[in-house]
Amino acid sequence: MDNPFQLITDTFAPQYRVNLSIQRLDGSILLTLSDDNGVVAKRMISAEQRNDPQRLKRLVQSVQWGIAIEQGHSAMEILAMMTDGDSHKLLQRPPSNRPPVTAGL
Secondary structure (H helix, E strand, C coil), rough: CCCHHHHHHHCCCCCCCEEEEECCCCCCCEEEEEECEEEEEEEEEEEHHCCCCCHHHHHHHHHHHHHHHHHCCCHHHHHHHCCCCCHHHCCCCCCCCCCCCCCCC
C-alpha cells in the first residue's frame, strides 16, 4: 500500500497547505487544509481509515466534495467529475460568470 500521508499530500498540496497532526493515542490524525484566506477544511482521520486504501480514497473524495460545494460547484458537476475520474478538477474554482444565487421570501 502507498503511504497514506503522501497520498493525502499529493492530492491537496498543489492548491492547499496540508497539515497532518496526531490528535489521539489511538492513532487518529487531524487533516487541516488552508490557503491564503485561512482554513479551507478540517477532517479527523481514524487509524482504520488511514490504513485501508478504499476508506482513505472515500475520505479524500469526501473532502474534495465538501470543498467543491463550498466553492460553488453544483452537485451534478461534482458527481460527473467524480465518476469520470476527474476528481482533481474538484479542487479548481468554478467559473465566476454564473449569475449570483438569490432567494426571495
